[in-house]
Amino acid sequence: MLEIKNLTVAYNDIPVFADVAVSFNRGKITGIIGPNGAGKSTLIKAILGLVKSQSGTADYNGEPLKHFQKQIAYVEQRKDLDLTFPVDVFTLVQTGTYGHLGLFRNPGKKEKQASQAALVQVGLEDFATRQIGNLSGGQLQRVFVARAIVQQADIIILDEPFVGIDLQSETAIMKILKQWRDAGKTIIVVHHDLNKVSRYFDDLVVMNHGIIDYGPVQQVYNARNIERAFSADLSSVLFTEKEVAR
Amino acid sequence: MSSIIDFFTALSRYDFLQSALITAIMVGMMSGIIGSFIILRGMSLMGDAISHAVLPGVAVAYMLGINILLGASVFGILAALLIGFVASHSKIKTDTSIGVVFSAFYALGFILISMAESSTNLHHILFGNILAVSDSDIMTTAVVLGIVLLFVVSFYKELLITSFDATYAQTYGLNVQALHYGLMLVLTLVTVSALQTVGIILVVAMLITPAATAYLWTDKLSTMLVLSAAVGVVSSIAGLYFSYTLNWASGPAIVLVAAVLFSISFVFSPKQGFIKFPAQARNKPNARGQQLLKVHTTAKAKELQ
Numbered sequence: 001m002l003e004i005k006n007l008t009v010a011y012n013d014i015p016v017f018a019d020v021a022v023s024f025n026r027g028k029i030t031g032i033i034g035p036n037g038a039g040k041s042t043l044i045k046a047i048l049g050l051v052k053s054q055s056g057t058a059d060y061n062g063e064p065l066k067h068f069q070k071q072i073a074y075v076e077q078r079k080d081l082d083l084t085f086p087v088d089v090f091t092l093v094q095t096g097t098y099g100h101l102g103l104f105r106n107p108g109k110k111e112k113q114a115s116q117a118a119l120v121q122v123g124l125e126d127f128a129t130r131q132i133g134n135l136s137g138g139q140l141q142r143v144f145v146a147r148a149i150v151q152q153a154d155i156i157i158l159d160e161p162f163v164g165i166d167l168q169s170e171t172a173i174m175k176i177l178k179q180w181r182d183a184g185k186t187i188i189v190v191h192h193d194l195n196k197v198s199r200y201f202d203d204l205v206v207m208n209h210g211i212i213d214y215g216p217v218q219q220v221y222n223a224r225n226i227e228r229a230f231s232a233d234l235s236s237v238l239f240t241e242k243e244v245a246r
Numbered sequence: 247m248s249s250i251i252d253f254f255t256a257l258s259r260y261d262f263l264q265s266a267l268i269t270a271i272m273v274g275m276m277s278g279i280i281g282s283f284i285i286l287r288g289m290s291l292m293g294d295a296i297s298h299a300v301l302p303g304v305a306v307a308y309m310l311g312i313n314i315l316l317g318a319s320v321f322g323i324l325a326a327l328l329i330g331f332v333a334s335h336s337k338i339k340t341d342t343s344i345g346v347v348f349s350a351f352y353a354l355g356f357i358l359i360s361m362a363e364s365s366t367n368l369h370h371i372l373f374g375n376i377l378a379v380s381d382s383d384i385m386t387t388a389v390v391l392g393i394v395l396l397f398v399v400s401f402y403k404e405l406l407i408t409s410f411d412a413t414y415a416q417t418y419g420l421n422v423q424a425l426h427y428g429l430m431l432v433l434t435l436v437t438v439s440a441l442q443t444v445g446i447i448l449v450v451a452m453l454i455t456p457a458a459t460a461y462l463w464t465d466k467l468s469t470m471l472v473l474s475a476a477v478g479v480v481s482s483i484a485g486l487y488f489s490y491t492l493n494w495a496s497g498p499a500i501v502l503v504a505a506v507l508f509s510i511s512f513v514f515s516p517k518q519g520f521i522k523f524p525a526q527a528r529n530k531p532n533a534r535g536q537q538l539l540k541v542h543t544t545a546k547a548k549e550l551q
């Protein structure tokens with residue numbers, strides 16, 4: 001279990017959230033939802049140590065998460081990357097082996113095979129030699145998921161993986177996430193599309209400058225929490241249908 | 247044509263010209279390689295800054311009679327650290343921080359040099375004087391080339407991933423900062439070597455133009471490094487030839503040849519697409535890809551119906 005306690009993050013003295021406590025379970029896909037600017041990305045970046053936190057601890061199975069740095073795979077939002085960079089699909093997937101290789105060791109046969117296998121898993125084996133700028137958004141996202149496969153991590157964190165991608169890629173990625181879950185990994189997904197929440201996630205974290213609620217999706221995904229995180233309007237639109245159906 | 251034969255005759259006869267050629271080739275190679283990483287990291291301005299910021303180091307080295315590489319390295323790294331410090335400890339953006347720091351270092355260098363030596367030296371430092379390369383200069387350049395090759399071969403995969411996706415490198419525990427400053431140190435050494443051939447003012451052209459030329463032709467980093475080094479070498483040799491034959495200053499001659507090679511690439515390279523090549527020549531999916539595409543489009547069409 002990944003346990004976050006007492007986490008506070010502020011940018012230039014303006015707090016994003018304070019004193020947050022939340023936990024993520026093994027063998028579950030946990031979604032994090034909340035309106036824009038709620039601090040979803042900041043929460044995972046703070047967990048990863050990519051942004052400075054003013055206070056807080058992150059423990060994995062009772063030990064500091066820092067000790068498991070190579071056990072974490074992070075699929076970030078793609079918007080900041082230079083897609084004209086001279087790197088092809090295969091090489092990009094292979095960068096997933098760099099953490100375990102460490103310095104002064106180059107990918108060998110084993111790493112190449114693993115990269116190839118990961119490409120097959122996401123259905124992109126025919127694109128191995130493509131420069132990454134010549135892919136669709138969905139294909140590119142699958143390449144980054146393939147890199148996470150190669151990392152063989154226990155904790156996988158994805159930031160808005162389904163934004164701007166085709167349905168086929170979304171399905172392919174969801175299939176991989178479920179395989180990871182069944183293998184007992186901890187999967188955390190920052191998500192914005194409320195429609196698929198109950199279909200995609202086992203657990204849910206609802207955020208808005210702090211944690212509103214977290215737990216199994218059936219308990220947490222309800223009108224009250226959505227109203228508190230987003231708005232009463234959105235909540236009524238999403239939940240009246242269900243109520244009527246009952 | 248006869249001037250080319252003259253050039254080679256002179257080359258076999260005069261030691262100074264041989265030294266110049268060997269130095270030019272080595273400098274072209276190393277600046278092409280390091281320059282590739284500089285442009286891929288979007289650090290062209292940083293390359294310019296570091297090359298100017300070494301000037302006080304050069305002056306101090308003259309004054310104290312120590313190796314010029316040592317003096318220059320200290321000031322190059324100092325400038326890189328200062329730029330990073332100012333940018334991260336204020337709301338000033340990195341490019342502004344670069345502008346403030348490197349111009350201050352450059353100004354300091356001017357004053358120190360005028361205190362230290364005659365004006366001829368300053369002229370050579372600013373514009374290069376490849377025909378006056380000494381044997382010890384060749385040795386120093388060779389050592390720097392060795393360091394560059396060792397650095398790039400040893401840290402190739404780290405340089406690749408930090409240039410492309412530094413956040414990812416950070417998440418798996420790579421010391422991204424250390425690699426950045428390592429690259430800055432190597433950049434400083436390259437700058438000092440390139441001082442002899444093209445001078446401080448034009449060093450940035452040797453770093454950026456060959457790399458930018460190579461970048462237009464390839465989608466593979468390793469190919470880019472080799473191609474960029476080759477463009478650097480060809481520019482250096484051709485520039486030296488023009489410099490000797492037409493009595494041009496060596497630095498501007500070398501840089502102009504590189505610029506011409508870039509212009510040709512800009513017009514004809516497939517990546518730039520200034521002149522369009524048939525689209526399928528570049529992006530052709532293989533047979534299976536096409537088959538899949540067909541299946542998908544039919545499936546999609548059905549979906550729509």
